[in-house]
Amino acid sequence: DGGITQSPKYLFRKEGQNVTLSCEQNLNHDAMYWYRQDPGQGLRLIYYSQIVNDFQKGDIAEGYSVSREKKESFPLTVTSAQKNPTAFYLCASTNRDGPTGELFFGEGSRLTVL
């Protein structure tokens, strides 16, 4: 079945460590996104990529990095520079560049910093 796979589902990290969250899609979508979800704040955009080998910062990119070497993959690295990394992270994709296309989401990765 087509969809978006995020791994790991749960991740624990010690302060000062970098961690990488995986996002893979087999929907043949060009655009991919990373959102962060915190209770009561909705979803906030971290990074997005509209084509391979290109990505842009979203609203809260500080302390995060991404790569887009393949169309199917858009991994997110949470670096030690991120001050408050404990959150639920959601990856999404869409097959349209215009404003009418809906986003398809993965099941999310919950990161907890110990």
Added chain:
Amino acid sequence: AQSVAQPEDQVNVAEGNPLTVKCTYSVSGNPYLFWYVQYPNRGLQFLLKYITGDNLVKGSYGFEAEFNKSQTSFHLKKPSALVSDSALYFCAVRDVSTGFQKLVFGTGTRLLVSP
């Protein structure tokens, strides 16, 4: 900038009763509006969207939404609520003010349907 507001943190309704989850928007230009649902520790699932045309939009799982331009609202509705509808609901608007048309989300409304 485009934005949406969900004025209620939580909505409580009894099973079998109609439900409404409210959303108001602020956009420059045409509004492209979306509703998503999220179950605990899961990703978001698309319910429906308004692009143009009929003000009443029908979506998944019996949900519908009414677009009202004069009131800048896009409320989510269902004629008869189910306990399984209990979840977190997000309204979103496509921000077309920049070259990249990102999706901007509201803060979410928790729906609790009691048996």
